[in-house]
Amino acid sequence: MNPQLPAKTRIGILSFAHHHGEAYIHNLRSLPQVDLIGVADDDLARGQRIANLHGAVFFPSYEELLAARPDGVVICTENSRHRPLVELAAAAGVNILCEKPLATTLEDAQVMVEVCDRHGVLLMTAFPMRFSAPLKIVKASLDAGEFGQVYCFNATNQGELPTKHRKWFVDPELAGGGAFMDHTVHLVDIIRWFLDKEVTEVYAQANHIFHAAEVEVETGGLEMVTFQGGVFASIDCSWCRPPYWPTWGGLTFEMVTERGAVVVDAFRQNLVVYRQSWQRAAWSYWGSDSNQAMIEEFIQAIREQRPPLVTGVDGLRAVEATLAAYRSAHSGLPVTIR
């Protein structure tokens, strides 16, 4: 290791609006080179409660946490509230890992990328699937030429209604939409990463049948995303998994190539557990924690002062495709991006 690097990288967490924030406390603490200096939350009661629960220092405001000079922060506000905190942290010269989707409008996403560039701080988008052990293996085989030319993907990122974690996930303002906004970005990012190509066109159809009485936003959706070079990918982003399904949902894809197909189920590594108290089968995941590997990459990028493996621009591109899906679902026609 570079002897000039500081012994510990100082990290703070801004907001627990997103439930991933709590998991990141554990991810950060398991790294010996990290000092979790504290947390802040504009919902003071929530922030104080979570800080107490995990024995973390609670800063009464974001400004006070930033004044303690962290090397990096993880931003876990609601989707539409990422931008002000990114601007605040960037102006303070602090590196940023921001929850996905990066923003709910293209303008917000662009401003966030620009402001981080201008202040010379890293902006990483929280796309943990880039660090998924099964996906990394497939990507390595693809890069080694084992599959030949890629033709198309048949992909799903389905889930249950996310309100059991946080109510705002179905708030059109705070979340920026429903199933499209929640579940398009991961697969768009994975396929951009696999192909090293940008999205050129999106066709999408949405409906409002699952949980129709509970939420206003779209809960079912199918998308067809075309990439430079003509590779096409269908994405099922539906909140179609009932609460009594064995797990929260999942991410799968079939990658069709000139040599056949590769079928990937990223969260397949489960025990099937039957418990009297549950009265149903449940899947207990034993695969590797992609969030842990993602947090490690953020820390290493800060320590080595290099761009992270997944950037703010990656977050911006995924938002762009998601917004195109909304426009297509509205018009009924494919939307061209570039």
Next chain:
Amino acid sequence: MRVGIVGVGFMGTTHAAGWAAAGGDGLPKPELVGLVAETVEEAGPLATQTGARIYPRLADMLPEVDVVDVCTPTHLHHEMVLQAAAAGKQIICEKPLARTVTEARQMVQACRAAGVHLLVAHVVRFFPEYALAKAAVAEDQIGRLGVLRLHRGSYRPKKPVGNWFLDESKSGGILMDLMIHDYDYARWIAGDVQTVYARRVSTHHPQASIDYGLVILTHKNGALSHIAGAWAYPPPTFRTRFEIAGDAGLIEFDSDATAPIQNLILRDREGSAPDVALPASPVSESPYTTQIKEFYICLMEGRPCRITASDGLAAVQIAEAAIQSAASGQPVQLETLPEVLP
């Protein structure tokens, strides 16, 4: 009831086995009396087995039969059905009903004008797993349908000679020949389709050795169907999957996961390693036989059958729209066809 089968390939042979099993339970046994084949050689084994006579042309067989069972390649269905209808024969026709919507409409019109049945052999409706899921949906077990996912995957069709499956003008290719099963099933359980959007590998890569189709259907009631078809897997793979999600439940099926038998045999009796074996999912009656039996009862007793000529035409309309959409890159809105009865 005297039956004649047109075409003696895999499907003609399979239907013959169904006819052999039909009848009983108070119904007389149907008689398979004729086979139409281009050459006596290709029909020889089946003729010997069934005792049916071989005819070089449908016209020669027509006076001898009450029912014409059309099992020819798709592009010949139109001509065969029109001839049989003109002669006043009851008709069973393999799927897809026709290669084009125009042809299919003429066939439905002709059969209605002649007052004869036109039963389309969408055999997936007779597979027990698909029939059971349909019954569960019909009984409102999972509520209002939101998103359906139907998947059918295999290798490119192989035939020793005259592989018409690969001739787009004859079979319609993967978007018609393979995926029509699932368009029909989607429409059966989720209702009429308004919009079709499709992509297909061979549109972009005509020389590719595999093919794969992806189709998004928007049903009139708002449900969405995702249909995937693969001619992309190593032989002898044949895999079907479906997932039907409603607002009060979810049904999943995977042929691999539900196969009760997996053969992991090192050596066969001759001591050589066998070809890769398929997981097997035997049922006591072939769905093809179940289908022929139901068609037979329908024809004998006039009872309604689970598939109609309208259904066969509607499936061709979706398939043709999918081919059109894959070529244009635009969604296709389906018009209401007067021949498709509610």
